[in-house]
Amino acid sequence: MAMNTQGRPSRPVSNIEQGGYADTFSGSRGLDQAEPLIFERGRTDITGVDFPKAKGTKARLGGLERTDEIGLPGLTEPEAMRHYVRLSRKNYAIDLGLYPLGSCTMKHNPRLNEKMARLAGFGDIHPLQPQSTVQGAFELMGELAHWLMTLTNTPCVAMSPKAGAHGELCGMMAIRAALDARGQSGRRRVLVPESAHGTNPATAVQCGFYCDEIPAGPDGRVDMDAFKAKLGDDVAAIMLTNPNTCGLFERDIVEIARLIHEAGGYFYCDGANFNAIVGRVRPGDLGIDAMHINLHKTFSTPHGGGGPGAGPTVFSEALAPFAPVPYVVKDGEGWRMVEQEDEAEGEPFGRMVAFHGQMGMFTRALSYMMSHGADGLKQAAEDAVLNANYILARLKHIMTPAFDGTCMHEALFDDRFLKDTGVTTLDFAKAMIDEGYHPMTMYFPLVVHGAMLIEPTETESKSGLDRFCDTLESLAKAAKDGDTVRFTSAPVHAPTKRLDETRAARNPVLVWTPPAETLEAAE
Ligand SMILES: *Cc1c(COP(=O)(O)O)cnc(C)c1O
Numbered sequence: 001m002a003m004n005t006q007g008r009p010s011r012p013v014s015n016i017e018q019g020g021y022a023d024t025f026s027g028s029r030g031l032d033q034a035e036p037l038i039f040e041r042g043r044t045d046i047t048g049v050d051f052p053k054a055k056g057t058k059a060r061l062g063g064l065e066r067t068d069e070i071g072l073p074g075l076t077e078p079e080a081m082r083h084y085v086r087l088s089r090k091n092y093a094i095d096l097g098l099y100p101l102g103s104c105t106m107k108h109n110p111r112l113n114e115k116m117a118r119l120a121g122f123g124d125i126h127p128l129q130p131q132s133t134v135q136g137a138f139e140l141m142g143e144l145a146h147w148l149m150t151l152t153n154t155p156c157v158a159m160s161p162k163a164g165a166h167g168e169l170c171g172m173m174a175i176r177a178a179l180d181a182r183g184q185s186g187r188r189r190v191l192v193p194e195s196a197h198g199t200n201p202a203t204a205v206q207c208g209f210y211c212d213e214i215p216a217g218p219d220g221r222v223d224m225d226a227f228k229a230k231l232g233d234d235v236a237a238i239m240l241t242n243p244n245t246c247g248l249f250e251r252d253i254v255e256i257a258r259l260i261h262e263a264g265g266y267f268y269c270d271g272a273n274f275n276a277i278v279g280r281v282r283p284g285d286l287g288i289d290a291m292h293i294n295l296h297k298t299f300s301t302p303h304g305g306g307g308p309g310a311g312p313t314v315f316s317e318a319l320a321p322f323a324p325v326p327y328v329v330k331d332g333e334g335w336r337m338v339e340q341e342d343e344a345e346g347e348p349f350g351r352m353v354a355f356h357g358q359m360g361m362f363t364r365a366l367s368y369m370m371s372h373g374a375d376g377l378k379q380a381a382e383d384a385v386l387n388a389n390y391i392l393a394r395l396k397h398i399m400t401p402a403f404d405g406t407c408m409h410e411a412l413f414d415d416r417f418l419k420d421t422g423v424t425t426l427d428f429a430k431a432m433i434d435e436g437y438h439p440m441t442m443y444f445p446l447v448v449h450g451a452m453l454i455e456p457t458e459t460e461s462k463s464g465l466d467r468f469c470d471t472l473e474s475l476a477k478a479a480k481d482g483d484t485v486r487f488t489s490a491p492v493h494a495p496t497k498r499l500d501e502t503r504a505a506r507n508p509v510l511v512w513t514p515p516a517e518t519l520e521a522a523e
């Protein structure tokens with residue numbers, strides 16, 4: 001049994017190992033309580049609070065008052081509160097531990113960011129307030145835009161997109177508008193490397209393009225001969241991620257930019273991995289025409305679980321005229337928001353959101369940038385790359401790196417080290433949950449068999465990385481030593497065991513139906 005330095009067990013001990021019962025009467029596991037749905041916990045025929053019937057008051061709803069039952073579970077305040085706190089304890093979060101999801105860049109969000117985002121002048125304003133009353137907020141947006149354009153060396157940025165994928169939509173709509181404006185609406189083919197994030201082809205198709213896949217070479221980068229063979233006068237653009245989703249820098253990026261421009265197409269760069277190069281490389285210098293920046297990845301603002309994001313999109317000189325409204329400008333009278341297309345310079349392709357973007361995310365991102373400074377941002381990128389390479393170096397003797405050489409901000413392994421062990425990438429990931437680690441990204445990128453993509457970010461200390469590597473090392477060893485059941489039965493210590501993920505994805509049950517109705521329906 002593992003002990004801490006005080007002589008106490010440092011890990012939960014499964015009671016199966018002790019020959020005890022795995023199941024408890026309550027379904028709870030120690031103080032990790034089982035929690036049913038709120039509709040199962042409360043009854044819909046009672047209320048949590050009883051009010052006496054109001055006497056002598058007239059309804060003021062003009063006949064619109066509710067006549068049927070509200071159908072919500074009646075719970076007391078503590079019951080309702082406990083329900084949500086228990087659920088929150090089942091969430092894994094970057095504030096709980098290492099979150100090594102490759103491509104997602106789960107980094108610590110400094111609390112300074114939160115303090116700034118809650119300042120009343122940023123947090124308590126309304127998008128319809130008169131512009132003269134929100135000059136500080138406009139200045140913050142202008143300042144952030146300035147940082148983004150400086151870090152990327154581009155002349156224009158659209159601040160309103162609300163996620164990376166939304167930024168891709170913004171960039172590809174500008175490319176479409178630019179092609180239409182020069183009378184080349186026939187250019188509808190978009191080149192997408194096969195390692196691309198799924199949002200890239202989805203965006204291209206959403207904008208009326210179709211995708212043509214470029215294969216990866218044996219080194220995990222764009223196969224240049226295949227790329228050249230695909231160029232033609234129907235090509236609208238290439239969508240390329242750099243560093244790519246294998247965690248590798250696309251060394252030929254300048255040549256790729258030159259060739260796509262020569263062929264009359266545009267270069268959309270997926271900037272989700274900007275955290276690996278920020279402060280060291282300016283994508284504008286590499287020849288990109290449009291790139292989204294995931295503020296919620298590179299600049300630390302919290303994300304995951306569908307939380308807010310922000311995907312400002314920078315544009316080259318060629319695409320800047322087509323950037324969407326709204327945007328802020330500074331003139332003699334201070335800051336103002338250009339909201340209408342006919343007030344804008346150039347030919348904006350339109351507008352993407354109702355208001356101006358995610359103010360809270362803007363504030364957090366600028367807070368992160370200003371507290372790091374230009375040199376600190378560069379160091380964050382360097383530390384992220386160093387940490388990933390440390391993991392690669394520590395584990396390559398027992399796991400199998402997908403490609404030779406060093407990596408950028410994420411270390412990619414394949415499943416060759418699990419060959420003939422009876423353990424799959426999925427089993428390995430589930431065993432990590434028992435060890436208290438959120439699994440890495442699995443089975444992505446698709447170009448690598450049984451992929452395991454680990455992104456530690458600059459957040460982690462050396463001792464934290466060592467604990468993580470020790471754990472993976474011991475798991476890899478256990479798999480090779482034939483301790484297969486440990487993997488195939490994992491997770492043992494999690495509140496729920498293996499879920500039928502295929503069924504959950506294909507047949508999602510999103511609405512709760514009362515048991516009586518479910519029974520009736522079954523009859
Ligand atoms: C995260 C990510 C995206 C999408 O960004 P969202 O903010 O999740 O919409 C696109 N491409 C890559 C490579 C990513 O890692």
